[in-house]
Amino acid sequence: MALIEIQDVSKLYGFGDATTLALDEVSLNIEKGEFVAVMGPSGCGKSTLMNVIGLLDRPSHGKYRLQNKPVDSLRPNQAAKIRRDTIGFIFQSYNLVPRLNVLDNVALPLMYKGVAATKRIKQASIMLERVGIQEREYFMPNQLSGGQLQCAAIARALINDPKLIVADEPTGNLDSESSRLVMELLADIHKNGNTVIFVTHNPELTRYATRVVYMHDGSIIHDEKTAIGRVASTARKVAEKSLTNDEDHLLAGVSTIMKTFPTKPSKSSKSNKKSNKKIKRKKQ
Amino acid sequence: MTNDYTRGNFKAGLKSLLSTRLRSFWTMLGIIIGVASVITVIGIGTGIKKQVSHQVQHLGKDVIVIRPGQIHGNTGVGSAGVDVLSGLNVSGALTTKDVKTIQSIDGVSAVAPISVSVAKITRDKIPYSNNLIIGTNGDLPSLLNQSVAYGSFLNYEDEGTYAAVLGDKASKRLFDEDLPLGRSFFYNGKEFVVRGILNPMNTTPLTEQADFNNAIFIQEEIAQELSNNTAPLYQIMARPEEPGDTAKISQKIDAALFKTHGYQKNYKVVTGGKDYDSNGTVLSLLTQMIAGIASISLIVGGIGIMNVMYVSVAERIHEIGIRKAVGATNRQILSQFVVEASLLSLFGGILGVALAVIINLILRLLTDLRPAISIEVALLAVVLSVLIGVFFGTFPAIKAARKNPIDALRY
Numbered sequence: 261m262a263l264i265e266i267q268d269v270s271k272l273y274g275f276g277d278a279t280t281l282a283l284d285e286v287s288l289n290i291e292k293g294e295f296v297a298v299m300g301p302s303g304c305g306k307s308t309l310m311n312v313i314g315l316l317d318r319p320s321h322g323k324y325r326l327q328n329k330p331v332d333s334l335r336p337n338q339a340a341k342i343r344r345d346t347i348g349f350i351f352q353s354y355n356l357v358p359r360l361n362v363l364d365n366v367a368l369p370l371m372y373k374g375v376a377a378t379k380r381i382k383q384a385s386i387m388l389e390r391v392g393i394q395e396r397e398y399f400m401p402n403q404l405s406g407g408q409l410q411c412a413a414i415a416r417a418l419i420n421d422p423k424l425i426v427a428d429e430p431t432g433n434l435d436s437e438s439s440r441l442v443m444e445l446l447a448d449i450h451k452n453g454n455t456v457i458f459v460t461h462n463p464e465l466t467r468y469a470t471r472v473v474y475m476h477d478g479s480i481i482h483d484e485k486t487a488i489g490r491v492a493s494t495a496r497k498v499a500e501k502s503l504t505n506d507e508d509h510l511l512a513g514v515s516t517i518m519k520t521f522p523t524k525p526s527k528s529s530k531s532n533k534k535s536n537k538k539i540k541r542k543k544q
Numbered sequence: 545m546t547n548d549y550t551r552g553n554f555k556a557g558l559k560s561l562l563s564t565r566l567r568s569f570w571t572m573l574g575i576i577i578g579v580a581s582v583i584t585v586i587g588i589g590t591g592i593k594k595q596v597s598h599q600v601q602h603l604g605k606d607v608i609v610i611r612p613g614q615i616h617g618n619t620g621v622g623s624a625g626v627d628v629l630s631g632l633n634v635s636g637a638l639t640t641k642d643v644k645t646i647q648s649i650d651g652v653s654a655v656a657p658i659s660v661s662v663a664k665i666t667r668d669k670i671p672y673s674n675n676l677i678i679g680t681n682g683d684l685p686s687l688l689n690q691s692v693a694y695g696s697f698l699n700y701e702d703e704g705t706y707a708a709v710l711g712d713k714a715s716k717r718l719f720d721e722d723l724p725l726g727r728s729f730f731y732n733g734k735e736f737v738v739r740g741i742l743n744p745m746n747t748t749p750l751t752e753q754a755d756f757n758n759a760i761f762i763q764e765e766i767a768q769e770l771s772n773n774t775a776p777l778y779q780i781m782a783r784p785e786e787p788g789d790t791a792k793i794s795q796k797i798d799a800a801l802f803k804t805h806g807y808q809k810n811y812k813v814v815t816g817g818k819d820y821d822s823n824g825t826v827l828s829l830l831t832q833m834i835a836g837i838a839s840i841s842l843i844v845g846g847i848g849i850m851n852v853m854y855v856s857v858a859e860r861i862h863e864i865g866i867r868k869a870v871g872a873t874n875r876q877i878l879s880q881f882v883v884e885a886s887l888l889s890l891f892g893g894i895l896g897v898a899l900a901v902i903i904n905l906i907l908r909l910l911t912d913l914r915p916a917i918s919i920e921v922a923l924l925a926v927v928l929s930v931l932i933g934v935f936f937g938t939f940p941a942i943k944a945a946r947k948n949p950i951d952a953l954r955y
Contacts, residue, residue, distance in 0.1 A: 340872060359559060
């Protein structure tokens with residue numbers, strides 16, 4: 261049984277003419293133990309998909325089953341408990357509470373679980389040792405570098421030993437050295453049998469993944485399995501194409517991923533076009 | 545588990561308040577002033593009540609006081625009303641005859657007249673002016689609950705003799721020695737011998753100016769004789785034999801005087817208890833009213849807390865988003881903000897009590913007021929301010945807790 265089962269999930273923002281479709285009937289199954297990279301241009305719905313998977317947002321339509329339980333219409337408090345116990349979310353902008361020191365930030369999920377103060381501080385300290393910034397545990401977030409902040413955020417995501425790690429561009433704000441550190445940490449978590457989903461713009465980082473999912477305009481247009489240690493083949497193509505992207509294509513709004521599949525559009529991209537038409541008709 | 549969680553909230557709330565110290569202080573100021581004014585107003589009220597009741601107790605609650613309807617002037621000439629109604633003026637006064645009338649009533653144990661005149665005396669040829677001469681008799685000390693420090697008070701045996709008893713201050717003022725017993729002074733050409741000195745009195749049963757501590761007590765008959773019967777009786781004091789009989793005896797006195805005064809009601813019979821009761825009612829009504837006004841400022845302080853909590857929530861929506869993203873339930877967010885609001889108002893309340901204590905000290909130093917701060921009132925004000933804080937802190941907290949995590953994170 262898949263850990264995550266997403267079926268025809270859509271997410272709409274706004275009302276009337278201003279409606280935008282962030283997710284367009286996306287279906288995705290992710291098995292336990294997978295290390296999934298999600299790629300795609302800005303605004304293609306990657307983050308929305310992550311938020312839905314991480315239970316930070318609700319889908320407008322469609323079904324979402326996590327650990328074989330429906331979670332698309334949970335009450336806020338039940339969703340909060342699943343976020344606390346089952347999911348670790350890592351943000352691009354770290355999202356540590358600025359007024360709390362690193363240790364308290366990492367211990368936050370334990371506090372909401374009701375773990376005693378001394379015990380949760382001890383646990384948080386151990387977790388910070390694991391991510392390599394234990395010597396900074398009493399620092400305030402504004403005293404740390406981006407890489408250290410992201411390590412602290414990862415420690416916070418891991419503190420409740422979640423089944424699923426969701427990372428929305430965890431390396432987006434980091435230099436290559438810190439990126440490597442963060443990715444090594446995620447790879448380490450994956451090795452311990454956890455499921456990891458992460459969003460990235462960097463094709464190089466698909467080396468860490470076992471599976472790469474490509475998104476465009478709210479749909480999944482390509483999905484491939486890849487071996488750890490190798491850059492995914494499509495991602496490589498995208499990377500090469502992006503180097504040779506010309507002005508005409510830019511003007512026409514043709515993205516590198518679209519150019520990667522010029523002749524053989526996948527099944528999902530067809531349905532994507534259909535639904536696009538539907539929406540256009542609605543708008544008219 | 546719950547305790548520990550609450551403690552965490554407490555710590556977080558404290559941190560948050562300390563990080564915005566100045567704003568927290570301005571917010572608390574409303575509560576501080578509210579609590580301080582409620583406590584001070586009630587303190588002043590109870591203080592005055594205590595002072596008044598102390599005076600009454602000093603007089604003795606069962607003492608009956610008879611006062612003339614009007615006190616006529618010492619000189620008898622010069623004031624505007626005297627020309628036309630001078631005859632009536634005399635009829636409004638109490639006389640030594642009235643003292644005898646009251647003494648003859650059954651059930652009256654002690655009667656003392658008090659006549660007041662201001663006169664010059666000489667001691668060893670040194671003149672002293674503005675002396676308060678009080679004409680009275682041997683019953684006065686018992687009626688005033690007043691004890692004699694040295695020597696003895698006037699008594700019935702030496703009626704008609706020129707003996708004098710000095711108040712505590714008068715003895716110090718007139719004589720250059722501590723114990724002027726047996727010394728003498730001249731008043732109206734007669735030599736008076738000091739036979740006793742009183743202990744200091746706690747309060748002045750007369751007016752501010754007529755301080756008993758500063759008075760010279762002589763026999764009433766002598767006082768009348770020396771002032772050519774112009775010293776008016778300021779009042780007559782009487783006490784019933786049985787303490788419970790005050791009302792009955794005062795009615796008897798009233799009836800007897802009504803007869804001797806030619807069926808004219810030109811005097812007043814007042815019992816101390818009655819005076820005190822009506823004063824007390826008025827005072828407590830006033831205190832309640834001002835305390836009510838002061839508690840409005842408490843509520844205004846509460847609204848201030850609500851405003852600041854709204855701002856505090858608004859600028860921390862992102863933090864709320866983070867907390868919810870890592871698994872905080874609505875209730876946990878709510879309790880965090882409610883704890884913060886109640887801490888704010890608790891500190892405000894405690895500082896308010898401190899301010900009230902300071903105001904109390906200043907009032908005691910600079911005025912005659914003796915405000916009494918009771919622990920009950922202080923506790924009540926603090927508890928009330930915490931309740932107001934919780935009440936007004938809950939609305940912004942509910943707003944904070946209901947945020948969708950992803951919406952909160954976008955701020």
